[in-house]
Amino acid sequence: MPDPTGPDSSKASGAPPEDPRLPLTGLRVVELGHYIAAPFATRLLADLGAEVIKVEPPEGDPHRDWGAKLNGQAVWFSVHGRNKLSVTLDLKSEEGRRRVRALCARADALVENFRPGYLERIGLGPEVLREENPRLVIARVSGYGQDGPYRDKPAFGAIGEAIGGLRHLTANPGQTELPPPRCGVSISDDLAGMYAALSLVSACWGRDRGPEGKGTTIDLDLVTSVFSLMEGMLPEYGLLGRVRQPMGAALPSAAPTNTYPCADGKWLAVAGNSDLIYRRLMTRIGRQDLADDPRMAGNSGRCAHAAELDAAIAAWTRTLPAKDAQEALEAVQVPCSRLYDMRDCVEDPHFRAREMMLPVQDPLLGAEVPHPAAPFRFEGIAPRDMIRWPGPAIGQHNDHVFRTLLGEEEKTL
Amino acid sequence: MPDPTGPDSSKASGAPPEDPRLPLTGLRVVELGHYIAAPFATRLLADLGAEVIKVEPPEGDPHRDWGAKLNGQAVWFSVHGRNKLSVTLDLKSEEGRRRVRALCARADALVENFRPGYLERIGLGPEVLREENPRLVIARVSGYGQDGPYRDKPAFGAIGEAIGGLRHLTANPGQTELPPPRCGVSISDDLAGMYAALSLVSACWGRDRGPEGKGTTIDLDLVTSVFSLMEGMLPEYGLLGRVRQPMGAALPSAAPTNTYPCADGKWLAVAGNSDLIYRRLMTRIGRQDLADDPRMAGNSGRCAHAAELDAAIAAWTRTLPAKDAQEALEAVQVPCSRLYDMRDCVEDPHFRAREMMLPVQDPLLGAEVPHPAAPFRFEGIAPRDMIRWPGPAIGQHNDHVFRTLLGEEEKTL
Numbered sequence: 001m002p003d004p005t006g007p008d009s010s011k012a013s014g015a016p017p018e019d020p021r022l023p024l025t026g027l028r029v030v031e032l033g034h035y036i037a038a039p040f041a042t043r044l045l046a047d048l049g050a051e052v053i054k055v056e057p058p059e060g061d062p063h064r065d066w067g068a069k070l071n072g073q074a075v076w077f078s079v080h081g082r083n084k085l086s087v088t089l090d091l092k093s094e095e096g097r098r099r100v101r102a103l104c105a106r107a108d109a110l111v112e113n114f115r116p117g118y119l120e121r122i123g124l125g126p127e128v129l130r131e132e133n134p135r136l137v138i139a140r141v142s143g144y145g146q147d148g149p150y151r152d153k154p155a156f157g158a159i160g161e162a163i164g165g166l167r168h169l170t171a172n173p174g175q176t177e178l179p180p181p182r183c184g185v186s187i188s189d190d191l192a193g194m195y196a197a198l199s200l201v202s203a204c205w206g207r208d209r210g211p212e213g214k215g216t217t218i219d220l221d222l223v224t225s226v227f228s229l230m231e232g233m234l235p236e237y238g239l240l241g242r243v244r245q246p247m248g249a250a251l252p253s254a255a256p257t258n259t260y261p262c263a264d265g266k267w268l269a270v271a272g273n274s275d276l277i278y279r280r281l282m283t284r285i286g287r288q289d290l291a292d293d294p295r296m297a298g299n300s301g302r303c304a305h306a307a308e309l310d311a312a313i314a315a316w317t318r319t320l321p322a323k324d325a326q327e328a329l330e331a332v333q334v335p336c337s338r339l340y341d342m343r344d345c346v347e348d349p350h351f352r353a354r355e356m357m358l359p360v361q362d363p364l365l366g367a368e369v370p371h372p373a374a375p376f377r378f379e380g381i382a383p384r385d386m387i388r389w390p391g392p393a394i395g396q397h398n399d400h401v402f403r404t405l406l407g408e409e410e411k412t413l
Numbered sequence: 414m415p416d417p418t419g420p421d422s423s424k425a426s427g428a429p430p431e432d433p434r435l436p437l438t439g440l441r442v443v444e445l446g447h448y449i450a451a452p453f454a455t456r457l458l459a460d461l462g463a464e465v466i467k468v469e470p471p472e473g474d475p476h477r478d479w480g481a482k483l484n485g486q487a488v489w490f491s492v493h494g495r496n497k498l499s500v501t502l503d504l505k506s507e508e509g510r511r512r513v514r515a516l517c518a519r520a521d522a523l524v525e526n527f528r529p530g531y532l533e534r535i536g537l538g539p540e541v542l543r544e545e546n547p548r549l550v551i552a553r554v555s556g557y558g559q560d561g562p563y564r565d566k567p568a569f570g571a572i573g574e575a576i577g578g579l580r581h582l583t584a585n586p587g588q589t590e591l592p593p594p595r596c597g598v599s600i601s602d603d604l605a606g607m608y609a610a611l612s613l614v615s616a617c618w619g620r621d622r623g624p625e626g627k628g629t630t631i632d633l634d635l636v637t638s639v640f641s642l643m644e645g646m647l648p649e650y651g652l653l654g655r656v657r658q659p660m661g662a663a664l665p666s667a668a669p670t671n672t673y674p675c676a677d678g679k680w681l682a683v684a685g686n687s688d689l690i691y692r693r694l695m696t697r698i699g700r701q702d703l704a705d706d707p708r709m710a711g712n713s714g715r716c717a718h719a720a721e722l723d724a725a726i727a728a729w730t731r732t733l734p735a736k737d738a739q740e741a742l743e744a745v746q747v748p749c750s751r752l753y754d755m756r757d758c759v760e761d762p763h764f765r766a767r768e769m770m771l772p773v774q775d776p777l778l779g780a781e782v783p784h785p786a787a788p789f790r791f792e793g794i795a796p797r798d799m800i801r802w803p804g805p806a807i808g809q810h811n812d813h814v815f816r817t818l819l820g821e822e823e824k825t826l
Contacts, residue, residue, distance in 0.1 A: 023612070023619035023629075048615045068649045075652055076645025126792075145790075150763040156684045156748040163761075167682070168752040169597025170583055178591060179662035179672035179680055180752060184582025185642045187600075191788075194604075198611045199436070199789035202461045205618045206436035216436075219790040224769060227758065228788040229598045232489025234770060236481045237755040238783035239488055244755060249592035259592035267592055269580070271569045335569040339581040339593060342650040342657060345640065348576075350563040356637060357647060370651035375604075375641040376612035377558075377632040379539075 015400055016085070016388065021381050022049025027204060028107045029053070031084070032091075032100070032124075034061045036186045037141040037222070038113035039080055040193030041200070045111075046083035047374040047386050053103060053401055054084045057091070060394040071366045078362050078369045081391025087402070088395035091122055102406050104129045109137040109200050109215075116146045126217045136215040137203040139196040145221035155222065160188020164226025165233070171246035180246070191225035254299060255306040256281070259339070260314045266322035270313065270329065270336040273299060280332045285316035346370075355383045362390040428813055429498070429801065434794050435462025440617065441520045442466070444497070445504075445513070445537075447474045449599045450554040450635070451526035452493055453606030454613070458524075459496035460787040460799050466516060466814055467497045470504070473807040484779045491775045491782045494804025500815070501808035504535055515819050517542045522550040522613050522628075529559045539630045549628040550616040552609040558634035568635065573601020577639025578646070584659035593659070604638035667712060668719035669694070672752070673727045679735035683726065683742065683749040686712060693745045698729035759783075768796045775803040 018025050027050040031042040039054070039061065046052040054061070067076045087103075089096040101124070104110055110129065112119060119125050126138050140146060143155025161167045161183055171180030199218045207213030233244045249259040254273035262268055272281040275298070282291035290312055295301050302309060317325050322338035329336045338344065345351055355373055362369045369390060373383040402408045431438050440463040444455040452467070452474065459465040467474070480489045500516075502509040514537070517523055523542065525532060532538050539551050553559060556568025574580045574596055584593030612631045620626030646657045662672040667686035675681055685694040688711070695704035703725055708714050715722060730738050735751035742749045751757065758764055768786055775782040782803060786796040815821045 023615040025619065026622060027618070044611065048612065049619070067645045068653055068655060070652050074645070075648040078648055079645060144763060145767055148763045148767040154748055158682065159750060162682050162750045163753050163758075165753050165755060165758055166597065168680075168754045170594050171597075171680075171752075172591050172594055176591060177674070178585050178589065179674070181583050181585055181594070181659060181661045183596070184579065184584075184657075184659055185644055187642065190642050191607075194607045194611065195788045198457065198607065198614065199461065199791075201611065201614045201618055202436040203791070205440070205614055205621070206438065206462070208618070208621070209439060217792040219792075220788070223763075224767070224786065224788050227764075227769060227785055229600065229603050230755065230758075230785065231598055232480045232487070232492060233755045234759070234785050235488040235491055235782045237759060238770075239483050239778070239780055240481055242481060244597075246594060246597055248594045261590070261592070267581075267584075269571065269575050335567055337572060337575045339584075340576050340578050341581045342578060342643065342646045345576075345578055345643075346647070346650060350557060350561045350636075351640075354558055354561040354637070356640060357651075365652070367652055369648045372640055372643065372647050373637065375608045375633070375637050378612070378616070379630040379632075 015404060018051070019049060019385065019388065021378075022386070023378070024201070025049040025051075027051065027109070027201075029200070030100070030103050030107045030110045031055060032110065032112040032114065032119070034113065035063050035066075036189035037193045037220075038111045038139075038196065039063065040190055041111050041139065041141070041196035042084060043080060043082065044194065044197045044374075045201070048376070052084040053107070053397075054081065054086050055089050055100060055103070056086055056394055058088045058395075060088075064394070071364070073364045075365060075369065077391040078360070078365060079371050079391065082360075082371065083386075083388050084392065085397035085401060086392040086395055087398050091124070097122060097124060099402070099406065100124055101129065101132060103401070104136055105132040106405065107133070107136065108204055109139065111139045111141070111196055111200065113141040116140075116142050116151050130215055134214055135207060137200055137207065138215065138217045139200045139220060140217065141192050141196050141220045141222075143222050145224065146219045158182055158188065160192070160222030160226040164188065164223045165230050166226050169244065169246050172248040173246050188222040188226050191229070192220050192222050195225055195228075196220045250306065250310075253303065255302040256309040256313060258306075258310050258313070260310070260317040262317050262322035262325055262338070263319060264321040266341075267339045268317050268322050268325050268329075268336055269339065270334065272313070272334055273302070275299075277334055278302065281313070281329065281334045284328060284332045284334070285313060287312050287316075358384045358387055360387055360390050364391070364393055428817060431464070432462060432798065432801065434791075435799070436791070437614070438462040438464075440464065440522070440614075442613070443513070443516050443520045443523045444468060445523065445525040445527065445532070447526065448476050448479075449602035450606045450633075451524045451552075451609065452476065453603055454524050454552065454554070454609035455497065456493060456495065457607065457610045457787075458614070461789070465497040466520070466810075467494065467499050468502050468513060468516070469499055469807055471501045471808075473501075477807070484777070486777045488778060488782065490804040491773070491778060492784050492804065495773075495784065496801050497805065498810035498814060499805040499808055500811050504537070510536060512815070512819065513537055514542065514545060516814070517549055518545040519818065520546070520549065521617055522552065524552045524554070524609055524613065526554040529553075529555050529564050543628055547627055548620060550613055550620065551628065551630045552613045552633060553630065554605050554609050554633045554635075556635050558637065559632045571595055571601070573605070573635030573639040577601065577636045578643050579639050582657065582659050585661040586659050601635040601639050604642070605633050605635050608638055608641075609633045663719065663723075666716065668715040669722040669726060671719075671723050671726070673723070673730040675730050675735035675738055675751070676732060677734040679754075680752045681730050681735050681738050681742075681749055682752065683747065685726070685747055686715070688712075690747055691715065694726070694742065694747045697742060697745045697747070698726060700725050700729075771797045771800055773800055773803050777804070777806055
């Protein structure tokens with residue numbers, strides 16, 4: 001029986017309200033996910049209205065323990081788990097596996113990111129699950145994919161970034177003792193999760209065009225997801241033998257455009273690389289001599305003297321906080337921006353006007369939590385209406401899902 | 414009349430074959446796109462089987478002029494334009510706008526990335542287009558979104574990265590004269606394009622559940638797309654006042670894990686931060702003294718002496734090319750990877766076994782062009798079957814689209 005004082009008694013423990021305006025309302029997705037990639041895929045689907053049933057081990061997704069905490073709870077999970085139903089199942093028990101099969105029998109799709117082969121080993125492979133539900137779409141996310149020689153390699157952090165080709169580019173060119181920085185966010189997991197969501201919904205659209213539609217299995221991996229962003233670099237190498245090299249903060253073919261240090265330790269990115277903008281920029285920073293210098297009249301001349309121009313601009317930016325330097329240059333129509341940290345984002349009037357941060361009451365954290373808006377805005381749906389509830393407690397929806405959805409007797413709960 | 418010697422005479426100028434196995438076969442999408450974001454969205458949809466009609470000005474998408482060229486043609490466009498139909502229309506002419514309306518009247522969806530307000534100004538706003546086709550889904554991609562105080566700001570390169578919060582993180586911590594590098598790829602356009610594709614297909618799924626489904630308009634922007642990857646940073650700042658700072662290549666809470674310089678100028682990322690792996694790593698690099706050092710027995714001790722450990726590892730990596738250093742550490746089960754450039758990707762046995770690079774005959778380039786595989790793999794569909802044809806010539810499908818699809822008389826072409 002649910003404890004009337006526990007989280008099971010909150011409104012969300014019953015059948016949470018559906019919003020018929022959201023595009024994926026009516027799509028049921030089971031998540032056998034942990035950490036980032038699969039849960040990010042289902043978070044996007046849940047923002048879009050899907051009914052996502054997150055299956056967690058009795059101790060919860062280990063992601064619930066990641067990062068800064070309030071009230072003993074990781075604050076990231078408030079966002080990462082939002083709009084989802086949480087149920088607890090022990091996949092090592094026959095009872096747990098039976099319920100997974102029962103959930104998948106009633107679902108449109110499954111998203112999972114176990115190591116390749118694991119679901120098959122515990123008797124929950126695609127063939128088994130589609131025996132009961134031939135319409136089930138299964139999106140599988142892994143480090144290296146479901147086959148190939150690296151399939152079983154441990155996916156240590158940031159492999160996608162390193163092996164997919166991104167981290168080679170996120171670097172300063174030439175000689176430096178400083179290694180290329182990490183991207184700073186879980187970019188390869190995020191990309192794979194986004195592709196999982198896109199290919200899953202596409203498979204559902206194709207399946208649902210006719211009454212006889214069949215499910216399918218989709219193989220997503222971190223390396224290919226990152227590799228997909230490598231622009232024209234593969235044909236450039238294959239046809240012309242060119243290997244794209246990192247450019248740091250500058251561009252080799254335009255000047256001055258770079259990122260400059262400011263008095264408060266922050267950085268200002270400036271795009272001063274057109275003839276007219278260049279003159280306005282140099283005049284504003286008090287270097288009329290360079291504005292009028294015939295060597296700098298065209299882009300090729302400026303590229304040849306980029307170091308001299310960068311030094312002049314940096315000498316000026318170093319005298320001002322980044323925000324003031326930005327305002328001074330914007331006043332003379334020089335495109336620029338400081339590199340925003342989270343405080344800059346929160347204080348920015350455009351972020352506020354666009355409701356990019358939304359307060360959400362979170363009973364687990366015991367606080368009103370600022371959530372980022374969903375990254376897609378639909379006509380007639382306010383950003384706040386796409387956040388129906390924050391990340392749930394572990395197993396908060398066991399009762400609703402097992403009893404109402406699976407139709408189990410109370411005694412088996 | 415089509416010229417029998419020109420590109421219009423190629424097979425693809427007729428009705429290109431559809432593949433009923435692809436999930437989005439039967440979905441018709443009009444692209445009013447240029448450069449990256451909207452065309453990347455439609456490239457993903459086209460890889461998934463959608464019939465994408467790319468509307469270009471008579472001189473072509475300016476993206477066709479970007480990057481390295483062969484045979485006078487940019488090689489990136491072979492990938493960026495693949496699986497699409499190209500038609501040329503002059504939106505400044507009444508005839509061009511009439512054809513856009515006619516195409517949208519017969520389409521499921523439109524993707525566009527003009528400056529906000531432009532389509533309305535030329536009489537092709539959502540209300541106009543949905544008057545004829547109430548089912549039309551419209552995905553609009555812009556730098557800052559369709560409203561808000563920055564809506565009309567020029568979207569100079571990499572704004573999403575800078576303002577969405579990513580570039581602040583892709584940096585080395587503390588004092589350095591080197592600015593944070595750019596991400597190295599068009600990450601904010603790519604992310605916005607991916608979200609456009611996902612939300613568009615989701616809107617079509619929701620619309621097509623019933624016969625009376627209506628279209629909708631979706632607002633995507635580069636800044637929000639990047640901001641969506643900021644993990645738990647918004648609640649961490651809002652609830653705890655913490656502003657996430659860049660970490661460079663190291664991690665503050667685990668050691669040794671960093672990226673080390675090798676003899677060939679390349680970099681090797683090493684994750685040696687568990688007690689057992691640490692000992693194997695140190696033994697392999699000939700530092701048994703550090704393997705046995707009681708100060709380094711636990712992670713907290715190693716974090717306190719991270720600089721000493723990093724120096725020892727770097728002294729070893731500097732003696733070897735990155736590939737050899739990686740093989741030596743992998744032989745003793747230390748997770749590591751060099752930072753792959755495009756040559757490393759192409760030569761990697763896993764990339765080859767997974768068919769991540771596929772040769773495509775490209776008549777425009779007059780060459781067999783290596784294409785990256787689609788980032789999603791569907792059961793029973795070979796990666797090469799998802800690349801039906803390379804980026805088409807400008808207007809290559811005018812005849813097919815205007816005559817067959819719009820049913821125009823030959824004389825009007």
